[in-house]
Structure formats: C-alpha cells, structure tokens
Amino acid sequence: MSRNPLQSLLPRVCASALFLACSGENEEPPPPPAPTAVLIIDRPSLDFGEQEVGTSSAEQVFTLRNASPASVEAVSVTVDSEAFVITASTCERFLDAGHECEVRVKFAPGLAGSHTARLRAQGAPEGDEAVLQGTSFAYVDIRGLPAGASIVAGADAWSCGAPCKVPVRTAEVTLRATPAGYPRWGGACAAATRDCSLRMDGVKVVSLEEVASVVKWELPWARHPRAVRIAPGGDIVVQDDSAVTRLSSTGQQRWRLESLSPRGIGLDGAGGTYVLRSSGSITRLSEDGRELGTWQLPGTELSAEFIAVAPDGDVYCVVSTGNYERARQYTLYALTSQGTERWSRTFDEGQFNRPTGLGLDAMEAVYLSGFVYRRDGTSQGTTLEKTYLRKLSPEGPQLWEKLNVSSRLAVSRAGVTGLFSSTSGSAPGRFWVSMFDTQGNVQWTTDVGGHPGVVDTQTFTPTHVLLVGGHWDRASGDLPDKGWFAAMNLDTRAPGPVTYIEGPPESGARVTDLQLTPEGSVVVGGGFGPSYGNDAGFVRLYDGRVLTVGVSP
The missing domain is CATH 2.130.10.10 (YVTN repeat-like/Quinoprotein amine dehydrogenase)
Structure with a gap:
C-alpha cells in the first residue's frame, strides 16, 4: 500500500527544524575589539638652527595628543641625545582620550658639530616621534703668532696669519703651523709637540710661540x-x-x-x-x-x-x-x-x-x-x-x-x-x-x-x-x-x-x-x-x- 507523500516529507522537515534548534540560533555575537590608543606629536621635525657650545636655545613646545577614544594609563616622552634637553613636561601621567599634554625642549650642545635626535612619545601601542636637529659651534681664539707664521686648520679649511677668532663646527679640529718646522704652542695646545688636536667642547684659546726651522x-x-x-x-x-x-x-x-x-x-x-x-x-x-x-x-x-x-x-x-x-x-x-x-x-x-x-x-x-x-x-x-x-x-x-x-x-x-x-x-x-x-x-x-x-x-x-x-x-x-x-x-x-x-x-x-x-x-x-x-x-x-x-x- 502506497504511503502518503506528506507523511514521508514530515519526518525530514522535523529533523531539519531540530538541527537548527541545536545549532544555537539564539547565541549573542562576540563584542567588537577595544579601540587602540594612539599618541600623536604635533609636528614631525624641528631644526633648532645654530647654537654656540655651552649655551642653550629658546625652549620649543611640542604638543602630544591622545588621538583615540581610549585613555592612556602612563605617558612618557624621551629624547635620545644629550645635546637636547627636556626642560618641562606635563606628559607624565594619565592622558584621557582626545586630551593633550605639552613637552618643552631646548638645544644645549656640549660639543661642536651636527646633532640629530628623536623625541619619542611612549605608553600607547602606537606612539610617535619627532626628529630634532641642530648645529653647534665653538671658537678657536688665536691670541698670538710669530712674524711670518700661520696656523692652518685641518685640510686647509681655514688659516690665520694674525690673531683671529674662528667658529668651528666639527667635534675635533687639528691645527698645524706653517712654514713646516717644530712649533712651540701655548694655551690649549701647550702639550702638543707637532700638530695640535682640539676637542671642541668650548672656547679654545691658542697661541703659537715660535716655529723652529727643520x-x-x-x-x-x-x-x-x-x-x-x-x-x-x-x-x-x-x-x-x-x-x-x-x-x-x-x-x-x-x-x-x-x-x-x-x-x-x-x-x-x-x-x-x-x-x-x-x-x-x-x-x-x-x-x-x-x-x-x-x-x-x-x-x-x-x-x-x-x-x-x-x-x-x-x-x-x-x-x-x-x-x-x-x-x-x-x-x-x-x-x-x-x-x-x-x-x-x-x-x-x-x-x-x-x-x-x-x-x-x-x-x-x-x-x-x-x-x-x-x-x-x-x-x-x-x-x-x-x-x-x-x-x-x-x-x-x-x-x-x-x-x-x-x-x-x-x-x-x-x-x-x-x-x-x-x-x-x-x-x-x-x-x-x-x-x-x-x-x-x-x-x-x-x-x-x-x-x-x-x-x-x-x-x-x-x-x-x-x-x-x-x-x-x-x-x-x-x-x-x-x-x-x-x-x-x-x-x-x-x-x-x-x-x-x-x-x-x-x-x-x-x-x-x-x-x-x-x-x-x-x-x-x-x-x-x-x-x-x-x-x-x-x-x-x-x-x-x-x-x-x-x-x-
């Protein structure tokens, strides 16, 4: 005796309904990820220009902003060079979402030359940094020379045949006396027996007492x-x-x-x-x-x-x-x-x-x-x-x-x-x-x-x-x-x-x-x-x- 088609379809429909009920069609979706905190410095770089060794530039203000909807528990800002100094900072505490803090930086070089550093904001998964630059110089102050003699710096970078004061923009400079011979130096070069090498960490007062002929x-x-x-x-x-x-x-x-x-x-x-x-x-x-x-x-x-x-x-x-x-x-x-x-x-x-x-x-x-x-x-x-x-x-x-x-x-x-x-x-x-x-x-x-x-x-x-x-x-x-x-x-x-x-x-x-x-x-x-x-x-x-x-x- 043949079965009714509806009778044969019914078990399959009930089985499908039972499967859907067992698959958890009533579970809640997972929560969205928490927002990532982002710290942003208001400018990518700053050139402080020239500064004499032993002096300091004017302070420059950098603004740090939390550009995210999440707060940052502990903010810190550092600089990786002794030539640049953080003089004041409000970025040493909790920084709420959308809020700002300030860092004051000055250029205070202790040695002549070109200086580059990075100002880094830390404390969030995504920090920021700004590049700091500056050039420093120190004077060689030549107070005296014998008649007919000259002092020459480096590979003929400059020379003086009379008392002079010259800014030097390198960490070291080597002075030699001309004409060729055996110089007797004074001042910062007093210990030199031939050429005089100076570390330019301040003003160097130099004299050339005599040049003995070879x-x-x-x-x-x-x-x-x-x-x-x-x-x-x-x-x-x-x-x-x-x-x-x-x-x-x-x-x-x-x-x-x-x-x-x-x-x-x-x-x-x-x-x-x-x-x-x-x-x-x-x-x-x-x-x-x-x-x-x-x-x-x-x-x-x-x-x-x-x-x-x-x-x-x-x-x-x-x-x-x-x-x-x-x-x-x-x-x-x-x-x-x-x-x-x-x-x-x-x-x-x-x-x-x-x-x-x-x-x-x-x-x-x-x-x-x-x-x-x-x-x-x-x-x-x-x-x-x-x-x-x-x-x-x-x-x-x-x-x-x-x-x-x-x-x-x-x-x-x-x-x-x-x-x-x-x-x-x-x-x-x-x-x-x-x-x-x-x-x-x-x-x-x-x-x-x-x-x-x-x-x-x-x-x-x-x-x-x-x-x-x-x-x-x-x-x-x-x-x-x-x-x-x-x-x-x-x-x-x-x-x-x-x-x-x-x-x-x-x-x-x-x-x-x-x-x-x-x-x-x-x-x-x-x-x-x-x-x-x-x-x-x-x-x-x-x-x-x-x-x-x-x-x-």
Missing part, C-alpha cells in the same frame, strides 16, 4: 762632501775631493785647506784632524788648521781607501797597491799619533782584493769588510770569490771572520756591527741590513723594502744611534731622484721618520754622509748629480727632532 742652517758646497766629522767641541770638519774645511757649530768657516787631494778624514779626542791623501800619505792638522806632520806610507801604485782614528790619536788606514788590469792588494796599517807604524797586515787572497769598510769600537778593535774577485781569462767578466767581515784585535791578530756578507759597514762603540747592501736599477731602490754582535753572531737580518731607497752612507753615533742616508733611484739613468736620511730603529728593524731632500729635476740629490752633533742636531752632507761627479753639493744642520718626528714640507 734646517737650522745650510751652506752651498762647490763639490759633493765625501765625509763630515764632529769634533768634541761641536766643530764640523768637511772633506770633499779637493779640500778639508773646518766649520763652527753655527756654520762659520774656521779654516779651509786646498790641494790636499783628500780621500778620507778622522778626528782624535782632542779635535785634531788626520787626512788620508790620495798619494797614500797622512797629514795631521791641529785644531786651528796648522800642519803638524805628514807621513808617507810605503809602496808603489798606492791608492788611499779608508782611515779611522781613535780618541787617543792612534790611526788605522787602508791603502791599496797594484791596479785593476793585473792584480790588486791592500794593506791595513796601525800607526801612532806621530805616524810610527805599530803593525801592518797585507791582504792578498786572490787576483783582486777590494776593501769596502773600516771601523773601530771603543776598545780599538778593528772591523774590516771587503771582497775578492778574479777576471775570467781574457774577457772583461769577473767572478766573485768571497766577501767577508773580519774583526782584528788592537794589536793586529784576527779574532773572527764571517763570509758571504754585505759590504757597507757601520761599527758602534760597543762593537755591534751593521752591514748594508742595496739594489738599484729600479725606482726607488731598496736595501738590506744585517746586525752582528761583538762575537760575529748574526743578531738579525731584514729586508727594508722599497722605501726609503738606496743606502749611500751609514754610521753609528757615540750614543748608539744608527744613521743611514742615500738616494732614490730613478727608473733609468745614473742620476738620483732625491736624497733621504733617517735613524734606524733597532727594535723594529726599520727606519724611523724619513727626511727627503729634493734637488733640481735635471740632477736630483743624494746624501753622502751624516753625523750627530753633541747637542743632538744632524749634520748632513750631500750633493746633486751622479756620485762620481764633481757637481755642487751642500752641508746642512737639521733639528735633531727629524729623527723621531716626521716633517712634511
């Missing part, structure tokens, strides 16, 4: 000075290829003797001068230039090489015999101050024997460097057989020998020996140094590298300062580029500050010898043109600070 005096010389020596009283004795000249410590000529054909000079402890002449003779001169005696060394085809004189007047000299075509030997002589031979020793260890250096220590031990070579058959080529450094006792016996060493020699009073070698041919040249102790043991060897150049002279001072000097090589040709000198730092094994000497572009310059005076100045002899030429030269007295404090002309 070169105390200079004398033009007709030829290259080959040697300079310092007498105990400070006089300077200069030898060139034709004459010996004695100068006072201030550069005044005391005497000059021509026609000596000198090849070397030495001084004793009383200031007497001993001249080794090209003929192989030795002339002794008094302090006032009088000849006290001349002694001719024996032999033929003599060629003078080196001379060294002890404080007591004992003389040590090296003289070669023979020629460079057949054979060549040399003899080391030890003489008294009156020219009497104490002992001699001839070195003939191969076809050609060449001495390269002679020195004494305080005990009169003798240090001798040299090399031996031979000519290859009928050709012009040569073969090096050996190089050496030898130490002999004051009586002549050899104490030790070191082979395969460099040739340029410097000996300290303590018996420490420095040997130098250089390479040239590519600018600027380079050199190596080896140091030996009194027993001939190598203390260290170093490659100084491409600067400062080629070594032409080296000497230990009585105070154990090792002075070196020479020239820069040019890329081609046999002319130097410029001369240089420095003191070797025996701890770092490198030259200290280097002083350069410029020459005419067509001839260049080189340093041929240098010594330290008793008061610490540096006597420098040098010349222009090739080392073997007779071009003009110079003798200069430098402030001793060039050895420890660099100078940029």
